[in-house]
Amino acid sequence: MNYKDFLKKYFHFFTYFHNYLGYRIFIALISSVLVGILDGVGLALFIPLIRMITGSPMGASLSGKENFISELVLDTFNITPNLLNVFMLIFIFFCFKGIAKFFESYLRVVFQQVFMRKVRLANIDLLNSYDFQKFLKSDAGRIQNTLSGEINRLNSAYIHYFKSFQLGVLVLTYIIFALGVDWKFTLLTVFGGVAVNFIFKYLYKRTVYFSRMFTLKTHFFQNLLVQKVYLFKYLKATGLNAVYGEKLKSSIHDMEGIQKKVGLVDALLGALREPLSIVIVFLAVFLNIQFFDESLANVMLSLLLLYRAITFFMTMQEQWNSFLGVSGSLENMRDFTKELERGKEKNGKIIFDTFKEKLVFKDVTFSFTSKKNILSHISFTVHKNETLAIVGESGAGKSTMLNVLSGLLLPTSGMYYVDNIPIHEFEAQSFKKRIGYIVQDATIFNDTIYNNISFWAPKTPENYKRFLYAIKKSAIDDFILNLPNKEDTLLGSNGINISGGQKQRLSIARELFKEVDFLLLDEATSALDTETEAIIRNNIYKLKGEYTIIIIAHRLATIKNADRIILMDKGVISAIGSFEELLQCSSKFRKMVSIQNL
Template sequence: MIKRIFEKYFRHFLFFYSFLGYKIIILLVSSLLVGLLDGFGLALFIPVFQIAADGSDITGAEADSMGELRFLLTWIEGLGFDLNLNVVITFMVILFVLKAIMRFLDGYFKIKLQNQFVKKLRYQLVDGLSDLGYKEFLNFDSGKIQNTLASEGIKLTYGFLAYFNSLQHAILLLVYIGLAMLSNFQFAILVSIGGYLSNLVFKYLFTNTEKASIGLSKLGNTFQSFLVQAVYNFKYLKATDYFSSYKLKLKDVIDKIEHNQRKIGIYSAIMSSAREPIILAVVVLIILIQVNVLGGTMSSILLSLIFLYRALNYIVTLQGSWQGFISNIGGLLASVDLIRDFKLGREQIKEQPTVDQIQSLQLKSISFSYPNGFRVLENVDINLRPLSTYAFVGESGSGKTTLVNLIIGLINPTDGLIEVNGAARKNVNISTYRKRFGYITQEPVIFNDTIFNNVTLWAEKSPLNLKRFGEAIQLANLQEFLSGLPEREDTYLGDNGVLISGGQKQRVSIARELYKNVDVLIFDEATSALDSETEKAIQTNIDNLMGKFTIIIIAHRLSTIRKADTIYLMEKGNIKDEGTFDELIDKSKKFKRMVELQEF
């Protein structure tokens, strides 16, 4: 029962508590102290007015007009002071100065907690993405990932502040109601009734704002997804004039986003415009009831009005800050959902044993099928010897790329066993295993940064790293290109390497893998997107690396596999034949025909 109550009414608090722990309690206690110091300081206005009006010290009857709050005057007297104007004003000023100091510390601490929370949540998102298995990643919406990590992060900041502003306003509201009970019990009842009635007015707005906020986050995911695809496929969309149709879809999503934002804006405008009239109406009503019905005295009414203003102000600001939190709750929920999904798709990695070097790698009766039952590989047996070069050729759909994904450890076989250094790969630390591979793809991965950072992935420019960088540049035949640049290794390459040629991009990607100090180099159709002259230069690179690394080549072009030690001819997920280039020419009619037609 208690658990259900907490999950229903305190689920947001429990969520923040899971990130920040006891620090939340410290923040709430500081808010309580701010309210008490402010309330006690306000209470002392009554004796100040009475002393100023009468010209004499406070009497017992006058102190009784403060209700239970007269203990403040008793406390001052207990310290040995007379209850004259100067003394009461001095204590009142001290209380307000302490309140100001506490409010500053409270605000500073809240900003620190906000930074800590947003940082920790974003770290979890980044770690979750990093720990996600490749197979599970393929089922994710890239737009959702990008939107949550980027755009929704802004909502996290605003949402955090709005939520804790709401908590602090609620505490201050309770403080002033408590002080009101001490000074005038009837007043407290009236404030509670007024707060309850005003809450009914805004409940409808809160519910609809929350729905609009969640819908806005989902639309943001959709828009990011379509936008990413538009950028990635820009050339095709532009060349075919499909962009004129595609942009209609983008505009449709934009219209829906703006519609939800407009609804949230309207609800917020209603909240903002209704605050003052509600406060005024409740104030007038309570004054009339106290004077005409309850027969309150002038001093009790004055003290009630002071607390009334504070309490009702926090009722409305509480509603406003809660509205702000609800407006940004979509970002919070999107982040929580994504973290949960990341955890469900997390790759399980064993700590030990690690793989410090790949000395042997064997695939024994390997098969792989997709969840829908489609079989891609069937009983593949391969023994990859160190420092040898292997090539896989075959028609599209023959299983070459899937085989490479299995070898590098992106996916695991459905049947069969992969052994590394004589041990089953499933029993070793897969992360350290992957670090022993260099992977060069058809589309080179180039970051919008300098050549040095692209090769070293933001390593420090220490003497050792600069030496390793120079060696990788030399092995990748980039030294001539680099020496011709005014800023040399500090030259920026642009988004996806737009400022350099295709061959240079490919060399940079090769240099990165060589800097990594790997055992196995995989070239996955690394020259298929290059012109003949550039392909020849890259092929020279590959030839120079033979014998220094274990090399795996997937290729369609003859020139990239002629010197391979072993060529595997694949067909419909099976290894149809194997041998050197010349051996396959002699014994495989299919391979010979492929050579004649230059199908690879």
């Protein structure tokens, strides 16, 4: 077993931090050990000091092994044990401890920031490259919660974990010192401590369980909250706001209930700790005097050292329980990251520069599950700058086809070629950059019109020229340039509200601002009134021949001027051709046309 496997098996929390912090974790640990040693040695030097000041019988017995630390230090540095020298030595040790403590505390904060940054950046990168199909199955509340609230709990987990570790080092240091003074008494006390820890183990387990439950409950709450904001209008308009609000409130009560339970366990641990420690120490003192016949002076000295060890041990337990209380977030984050890693989209190596010739579907089948094909054996070709429309009944597979065309979904079988190269051989991002995607719900960001369209591109003369081109092509230029603040007008919840048609034109402008080869429109104009729809439709057709356009629309008027139309029926192509050709060859199409009075 190599050291990584060993760490993984016995120190999985440690391994998690180690994955992000690497060598830094050892620097942090060494600095903790140093603080512990300097503190312990500094304190041990008080023993000769007490002896010198009091000359007490307790001090008199403190020579030889009982005094091993101070003897060692005095011998090593060849120092005459007088009051001033010992005092100076103690002072120097505590100064060194101060310096070590400073570095230890500072490094803890620095490494904590490094850890949080690395976790955040790694997960955001992974989310960027998360496969769309996997995303469809994921829980939006969980994603949101993990990357916001849960990440703060992870921060607390880091702090508590390392504090526990540092305190553990101090406990060990004092136990070693106490062992040097009176090993029998120390061992008895340590065994007692270990025995009591078994009682605490059950309580620790409960804390871990509640921590996991809390994470799950917060995912659920976030999910409800996201939907509450997203569906606000619908919920408000239908009076369902109150009912939905009750769900949210009940979720808040659930979270509160769990946190109260964590608090209860924590309070129990806190309350039990001191009485149990007293019992252990008392028993150890009793056994020691009764059976080992050690002098009370030695016991008292070990007790002094053990008192410090016990104090640190109790604080360590508190920190550890606080760590366990948030450890659910660590497990959640680890699982979340693994899930994102597993769900990484397939990525080829070929950089897609620009579209040259044709898109070819060759016997493409797509299914979400093995049970049902959503697209079955589809074959067709789209030539550069052609305008292709896809029509068909609801659920026929039109959006799925567009998702495959855009590379969001990969064929389950068959092959999709772009300029004769299989789609999965392209570097995904470079292909997707060449796509303009316009959907029914126009996407508007809370920012200025310029930023909404340029996607935060700097306002250089070149970009501004492109901006003017985009707003002109999408027929929104008059509206924007007549606003008091023109393109600097704020949109969205922080700015002005604009109509559905204006939003749609803005989102078309955003796609035209980008240098794209393809314009994919999925029911982009179906939410608009006929007049606005006609305006946008004309604008889109003005782009004919400049872009390769693929349109899904239920309104057949929208697609009348397309070069070719694909009629989908239950996942297969029922007919393909121009509007007139389909009228000739497809009774289904004729029926659709007559229903829409075209």
